[in-house]
Amino acid sequence: MKRARVAYSGAIHEATPAGADAIRLDDGRVVGEADVVWLPPFEAGTVIALGLNYADHAKELAFKAQEEPLVFLKGPGALIGHRGATRRPADATFMHYECELAVVIGKPARRVARADAMAHVAGYTIANDYAIRDYLENWYRPNLRVKSRDGATALGPWLVDAADVAAPPQLALRTFVNGRQTQSGNTRDLVFDIAFLIEYLSEFMTLSPGDVILTGTPEGVVDVGVGDEVVCEIEGLGRLVNRIAGDEEFGRAGAASAQGAKRESA
Amino acid sequence: MSSPRIEVAPFRLSGVVYSVLLNHRRSLASLGDAVSAPPYRGAPKSVVLAVKPRHALLPPGGNLLVDDDSEELEVGATLGLVIGTTACAVAEADALGHVAGFVAACDGTLPRTSHYRPQIRAMARDASCVFGAEVVARERAGDPDSLSIRVFVDGALARSASTADHVRSAARLIADVSDFMTLRPGDVVLTGSAPDGPRVRAGATIAVEIASVGRLETRVTIAEARRPR
Numbered sequence: 501m502k503r504a505r506v507a508y509s510g511a512i513h514e515a516t517p518a519g520a521d522a523i524r525l526d527d528g529r530v531v532g533e534a535d536v537v538w539l540p541p542f543e544a545g546t547v548i549a550l551g552l553n554y555a556d557h558a559k560e561l562a563f564k565a566q567e568e569p570l571v572f573l574k575g576p577g578a579l580i581g582h583r584g585a586t587r588r589p590a591d592a593t594f595m596h597y598e599c600e601l602a603v604v605i606g607k608p609a610r611r612v613a614r615a616d617a618m619a620h621v622a623g624y625t626i627a628n629d630y631a632i633r634d635y636l637e638n639w640y641r642p643n644l645r646v647k648s649r650d651g652a653t654a655l656g657p658w659l660v661d662a663a664d665v666a667a668p669p670q671l672a673l674r675t676f677v678n679g680r681q682t683q684s685g686n687t688r689d690l691v692f693d694i695a696f697l698i699e700y701l702s703e704f705m706t707l708s709p710g711d712v713i714l715t716g717t718p719e720g721v722v723d724v725g726v727g728d729e730v731v732c733e734i735e736g737l738g739r740l741v742n743r744i745a746g747d748e749e750f751g752r753a754g755a756a757s758a759q760g761a762k763r764e765s766a
Numbered sequence: 767m768s769s770p771r772i773e774v775a776p777f778r779l780s781g782v783v784y785s786v787l788l789n790h791r792r793s794l795a796s797l798g799d800a801v802s803a804p805p806y807r808g809a810p811k812s813v814v815l816a817v818k819p820r821h822a823l824l825p826p827g828g829n830l831l832v833d834d835d836s837e838e839l840e841v842g843a844t845l846g847l848v849i850g851t852t853a854c855a856v857a858e859a860d861a862l863g864h865v866a867g868f869v870a871a872c873d874g875t876l877p878r879t880s881h882y883r884p885q886i887r888a889m890a891r892d893a894s895c896v897f898g899a900e901v902v903a904r905e906r907a908g909d910p911d912s913l914s915i916r917v918f919v920d921g922a923l924a925r926s927a928s929t930a931d932h933v934r935s936a937a938r939l940i941a942d943v944s945d946f947m948t949l950r951p952g953d954v955v956l957t958g959s960a961p962d963g964p965r966v967r968a969g970a971t972i973a974v975e976i977a978s979v980g981r982l983e984t985r986v987t988i989a990e991a992r993r994p995r
Contacts, residue, residue: 545820546817546819546820546821548819568887570883570884571884571886572817572884572886573816573817573819573884573886573890574817575782575784575817575947576782577947577948577950578947610892635812637810637811637812637814638805638806638807638808638882639787639788639806639810639814639881639882640787640814640815640816640881640882640883640884640885641882641883641884642884643810643812643814643815644784644815644816644817644946644947645812645813645946648815648817648946648947649946649947650854650946650947650948704886704887704890704891704892705819705821705822705886705890705891705892706821706892708820708821752855
């Protein structure tokens with residue numbers, strides 16, 4: 501089963517697919533998929549993200565694959581839904597998408613053994629976890645200014661039940677920028693697989709329903725600019741569409757100072 | 767998390783807690799020449815932060831958990847800024863206007879020798895960050911940039927610090943963080959602790975006292991038995 505959360509006509513609804521360009525709201529209305537506001541498909545708790553979790557991407561970024569997973573946490577404001585817009589600050593010279601399999605926790609997990617780990621997964625969705633490399637620094641890297649920016653982590657469109665995806669997921673993953681394919685990989689190539697990550701994390705950090713693990717991205721990240729349409733696709737999960745917006749749309753002056761522009765005080 | 771008592775808006779905490787790292791002047795100084803060497807290659811330019819996940823947070827009176835007698839925690843005594851009104855890309859001059867009040871916090875982390883990677887195993891542990899019983903309204907507590915912070919372990923003074931020694935002031939932190947992450951009512955920004963905090967083990971009692979904000983007490987306790995391997 502695939503479920504989305506959307507806003508339509510003044511209320512938030514659960515929705516399911518209804519043909520190519522339509523969705524069915526929980527109250528029975530069938531509406532165009534472009535006529536709703538797509539929210540992240542579940543109410544997210546802790547947002548957990550992996551870096552360098554595909555051997556090819558680690559190589560692309562000139563890193564040796566590590567012995568322990570590179571894990572960091574994001575703030576809740578990073579999340580947006582399908583068909584959202586992500587801001588590219590005017591001073592950025594390298595902003596790239598990251599198409600990732602997102603694993604949504606369904607049952608509390610505390611010190612879970614690998615063999616039991618997959619039973620704690622509620623389902624999967626697609627994440628596009630943008631990074632702005634200009635802001636990368638070597639202190640608690642990747643620092644939050646690079647990876648926990650307002651609206652810079654898109655999730656959706658659907659939460660797909662774990663029961664509908666063979667475990668462990670071996671799904672082709674692709675990204676298109678303005679229709680041209682720029683990234684391709686398969687979730688079978690995770691350095692640290694989902695069961696390992698649940699065992700590893702739950703050893704020191706209880707996972708709760710709604711927590712989400714973004715499992716990292718393979719090679720093929722390229723710079724994207726204002727106006728670009730970025731589509732992240734994972735086999736069986738759908739297509740997550742995002743648009744890159746400029747500072748003007750967000751009321752930012754677009755200055756190139758180290759901390760970016762400050763809004764005029766009201 | 768059940769909130770500390772807050773008598774001003776937002777009246778409860780949101781559960782979103784950001785912890786500012788390396789914000790004490792001695793933090794970088796204590797690393798010496800290593801700051802300019804790999805892997806760091808220079809002092810940080812932007813504010814350095816970590817997210818505290820929900821299960822790390824403990825209500826007032828909660829106990830810090832360790833796995834066994836041998837595990838050591840480093841005590842980070844820190845002033846928390848509680849956001850009162852939404853702050854997005856606010857100027858430093860306006861920033862404190864978005865702060866409802868202040869709260870004391872005690873952040874227990876595993877001691878770290880490197881600051882290169884996020885190390886959530888050391889910093890995002892269950893039951894590792896305790897809040898004080900009260901959020902003191904900003905108007906009542908005064909200047910957040912000149913508050914003394916004292917840590918007592920088993921009743922004895924173990925560390926003394928002041929927010930006057932912070933690299934970034936409270937206002938500057940709100941401005942810098944809100945430049946890329948909107949802060950919402952009830953969110954907390956922990957402004958940072960002095961480096962090399964006291965090390966504690968199971969059985970220790972800890973008190974954190976922040977002038978005009980209050981005192982919190984906690985105890986280090988062994989968590990229930992681990993899953994057998």
